Amino acid sequence: MNKVRLFSTPICPYCMTLKRFLEENGFEVEPIDVSSNEEAQKEMVEKTQQTTVPVLEINGNWVVGFDRKKICELLNISD
Amino acid sequence: MEYDLIIIGGGPAGMTAGIYSARQKMKTLVIAKAFGGQMANKSVDIENYPGFEKISGFELIQKLEEQMRNKGVEVFNDEVVSLKKENDVFSVSTKSGKLFQSKTVIFATGAEPRKLSVPGEKEYVGRGVSYCTTCDGPLFNNKVVAIIGGGDAGFEAAIFLNNYAKKIYILEYGELIRAGKDNQDKALSSGKVKIITSAELKEIKGEVFVKSIIYKDKKINEEKSLEVDGVFVAAGYEPATHLLEGLVDLNDKKEAIVNFETLETKTSGLFVPGDANFGKVKQIVVACGEGATAVIHAYKYLN
Known part of the structure; x- marks a missing residue:
């Protein structure tokens, strides 16, 4: 079972695109709003050393931005 | 196909x-x-x-x-x-x-x-430098940020960042602010915004994340430094x-x-x-x- 977490902000179109892509491939994710969840923001920034969204955590692997190739590899999506 | x-x-x-x-x-x-x-x-x-x-x-x-x-x-x-x-x-x-x-x-x-083409810009993209205020702005809650560009886009970014940042500098290269009066009034109403005109950005500095910017005050031809956590680029397209x-x-x-x-x-x-x-x-x-x-x-x- 894949564990997927999406870190986003409320009006980030890139985050929405990534969410839709995951849903279309059968992965339902509830975005974590890092603007209101300080703990999640801290974790995201510490793990990625980045202050930008969207960020995905897939089974402990952190992906910054919509890196299609990497996300497909980590989730075994045939593209 | x-x-x-x-x-x-x-x-x-x-x-x-x-x-x-x-x-x-x-x-x-x-x-x-x-x-x-x-x-x-x-x-x-x-x-x-x-x-x-x-x-x-x-x-x-x-x-x-x-x-x-x-x-x-x-x-x-x-x-x-x-x-x-x-x-x-x-x-x-x-x-x-x-x-x-x-x-x-x-x-x-x-x-x-439009990129700023100054040292530090590329290195700190995603680590304090951002081109998307609506995406990354909420990550700068209670932080100090600089907006590069004193046109309408820069002031609109300030209006948005007023919801998050504790201090906002707007750096404008020219002698005068180019943004419309309405946007200026809205941005300045928070009391958090400081406008710096005749400011030529020279460098973005930091360690892991952005820590400061260096700009030339063209009025007195002197380089100055500002401690900031974020740099939002609004220098046109x-x-x-x-x-x-x-x-x-x-x-x-x-x-x-x-x-x-x-x-x-x-x-x-x-x-x-x-x-x-x-x-x-x-x-x-x-x-x-x-x-x-x-x-x-x-x-x-x-x-």
């Missing part, structure tokens, strides 16, 4: 082209990193799009995207890295290694934020046309030369609507209109 039409770009021109191509029953693929284009970075409401007294960029993007997708347009979210035409067939390659082919192309990549070189004539601003009746370029079957062309009126509604025009002429080209 060969498409009748590939639309590259997901801004207003690209999404409108998608809607029109579905209505023309053209076999279409839209390739875009994300939807919205410059609207995605619009941090205040849009008040001049017909049919809406005011609407946020985010909401308008969602409406356009839904309308396009509901018509059955195929979408591939990725960055296009090359565009070629051989034997009347266009080949479009993406960053993830996909290759798509089509008989016509609508190139609607619009414009992208430039056309995203580098993939067109060789296929399309570009002017000195790198805008595509098109026939404004059809939006077609010197390469037949290749159309450039919206902010990527050399039209002088850069507006959402104009980009939409040109997206529609381009599809109608792509359809004529195919038939």
Whole structure:
């Protein structure tokens, strides 16, 4: 079972695109709003050393931005 | 698989082209990193799009995207890295290694934020330097930020960042602020904003994350430093046309030369609507209109 977490902000179109892509491939994710969840923001920034969204955590692997190739590899999506 | 039409770009021109191509029953693929284009970075409401007294960029993007997708347009979210035409067939390659082919192309990549070209900018992208206020602004809660550019985009960014940052510097290269009075009043009402004119950004410095910026105060010809956690770039836009070189004539601003009746370029079957062309009126509604025009002429080209 894949564990997927999406870190986003409320009006980030890139985050929405990534969410839709995951849903279309059968992965339902509830975005974590890092603007209101300080703990999640801290974790995201510490793990990625980045202050930008969207960020995905897939089974402990952190992906910054919509890196299609990497996300497909980590989730075994045939593209 | 060969498409009748590939639309590259997901801004207003690209999404409108998608809607029109579905209505023309053209076999279409839209390739875009994300939807919205410059609207995605619009941090205040849009008040001049017909049919809406005011609407946020985010909401308008969602409406356009839904309308396009509901018509059955195929979408591939990725960055296009090359565009070629051989034997009347266009080949479009993406960053993830996909290759798509089509008989016509609508190139609607619009414009992208102008880079500052100062030391530290590239190194700190995503680590304090941002080109998307609406995406990354909420990460700067209670932080000190600098906005580079004292035009309307810079002040609109400040209006948005007023919700999060504790202190905002706006650095303007010129002697005078270029933003409209209304945006200035809204930005300054929080009491958090400090405007610095005649400021030439020289460097962005930090360790893991941005810690300070160095700028030249041109009034006294002296370099000064400001401690900041974030740098939001609002220094205008430039056309995203580098993939067109060789296929399309570009002017000195790198805008595509098109026939404004059809939006077609010197390469037949290749159309450039919206902010990527050399039209002088850069507006959402104009980009939409040109997206529609381009599809109608792509359809004529195919038939």
